[in-house]
Amino acid sequence: MSELLKTDYLIIGSGLVGMAFADTLFTETDANIIIVDRYAKPGGHWNMAYPFVTLHQPSAFFGVSSKELSRGDIDHIGLNQGMSDLATGAELLAYFDDVMRQRFLASGRVQYFPMCEYEGDGTFRSKLTGKAHKVSYEKLVDATFLTIAVPSTHTPNFTIAPEVTFMPLNDLPKVTSKPEGYVVIGGGKTGIDACLWLLSSDVDPNDITWIRSRDAWLLDRENTQPTEEFFSSSVGSIAAQYEAIGGASSIEDMFDRLEEGGYLVRLDQAVRPTMFHAATISKAEIAQLQRIKNVVRMGHVTAIEANRIVLAKGEIKTSNAHVHVDCSASLERSFGHKQPVPIFDGNCITPQMIRAYQPAFSASMAAYVEVQYDTDAQKNSLCSLVPPPNNDVDFIPMTLAMMMNQFNWSQDKPLRHWIRENRLDGFTKLISSVDKDDQQKMKIMQRIQNNAMPAITKLQQFNVELAQGAEK
């Protein structure tokens, strides 16, 4: 027998997206909310993260809208020195726990069911007791769409011989004696983090082999700083981005210009990136990573055997005395099979990205739009999907969709005001508080204004070229 519950909003998932959506819904309404999650604590994948994980973009615009996450300080040491703080995994879990207990549960309006698996059709079941609950709800919020696979919970898509030492990067701190070498598998954000942690722990770069099936275009963290001191790099990088796109004569030329203008960076000047996952990095981190010379570019790993690693385009030697570090959980494998759906569809809401790089803002704004606008058509037109990038050229539809949304939002005065006041919004406050007498800042704003339309036109043109290329 299942227990019957009743609520206005049933939210599945208490990761960043579920929490940011619930928080804005909580602020904007008197609604009752039930939140269900299979994990023991809020925070989603951060519960499964490696001990040395941090955000890669500033804490200042991560988390939920109502509660500051940043310490309001710059980092004085380390590879993020001089820039806004990046919350650690432990800080994030404490933060989400605090929001859940002190804000949501203390209000009496929110009920939380951790350790419960949602089975569909308003039913969830406790993993500990087997007890089922059936919920009668007004709206269902599926906050699991953006769930990303992480190394500690995913299954690698290659075979591993039983005698091989193989671990997710989570287990690196458990190593007890020096191995023959470390083989890091994966060129994304977690691969970067594993390499940086090994280097910061004084491992000789020559003892690290880094398997990067694809090189990535990366974002320079200096351009993501939401504070006044960084206006010329942050807001300036938007101007540089629009100029680069608007002035490009081809897609290849666009990437060259984005790099020249400082919007995109890469680890190896000799290798043209083919991947873009929006990983964000500091110049000091790049310099560290460039110390690793054993970079293997032979495609994906297909098997790790006792003496060799087999890759799509060759093989390399290894041994049982090497530690193989799994960083191969990828965005591609997280999202590749998912079919995007409209965010608002009758009594089902599926928060997805409506502004690139900002899942927290995207979820918060979806909740605001849910409350403030009447029809699904109105809501969906304000919340057009921004497709997650994987390949380099995915930068084009992603940026185009983001710019079109931004333009639509700017036409709606109350929404514009709400965005400016939302702490999860990166730069609008910074931009709208520019003193008209500040020549330097006004020059940057002028560059943005002059180049936004040409950039949109060029992205539209490149998008058509991509579609035609795909048809051939």
Ligand SMILES: Cc1cc2nc3c(=O)[nH]c(=O)nc-3n(C[C@H](O)[C@H](O)[C@H](O)COP(=O)(O)OP(=O)(O)OC[C@H]3O[C@@H](n4cnc5c(N)ncnc54)[C@H](O)[C@@H]3O)c2cc1C
């Ligand atoms: C290493 C790393 C660093 C990152 N850094 C940044 C950053 O600096 N800035 C930034 O903006 N973003 C960053 N991100 C991305 C961001 O943290 C979010 O992870 C991302 O948007 C996904 O959040 P989510 O809530 O959708 O997914 P998750 O965190 O995966 O949460 C989904 C939740 O749904 C639950 N769930 C799923 N299915 C069910 C079910 N059937 N029943 C019950 N519960 C279910 C899961 O248990 C989980 O708690 C980073 C991601 C990683 C991996």
